[in-house]
Amino acid sequence: MRPAIYMMASKRNGTIYVGVTSNLPQRAWQHREGVVDGFTKRYGCKLLVWFEVADTMEGAILREKQIKAGSRTKKLALIEGMNPGWHDLYEQIAHG
Template structure:
């Protein structure tokens, strides 16, 4: 069996060539990302706050009404705001805090960057969705 030897900082790492460098790098790139997001039904409409590790998939689920519940019942499917986190606990805490905010504070938060309540995901699914 052949081995690859290389130095990372001051640590020598030995990887059998069957495992390969690509598998090691792939594992290192597997950094998790979490999102807290706000959806709206329309301008000045119903708001929804959620948290996910895959924003694109989750917004798609909201747009398609895949999960029965609040967002599908009230047509809340326009992504108007999101924040990114590396730590799942920070994302969960932020979601909980935002849910406790009054409506005016939430609107003030996202209107700083999205004053016209534009759907930030409107071009994500052009090939499969139409307005």
């Protein structure tokens, strides 16, 4: 699996978390199951609503910083562009 930037949400238009990982299926599962204490567990961000793969981890980290520095409106636009129904994309990435 290539490095990926992703967004987890608590619900449609809810709390959004932006992260980066080298193993998106595993990381999304950890957020869904609440196995790691932190922001996503505290705010119930269990839905994988957006992701983007990168060629390198360095590139993924730069993109994550760019997204985090952007406005909520920009984050919502990314989600709506890929996933207008705010569906949980976990099954799509977990099973190919």
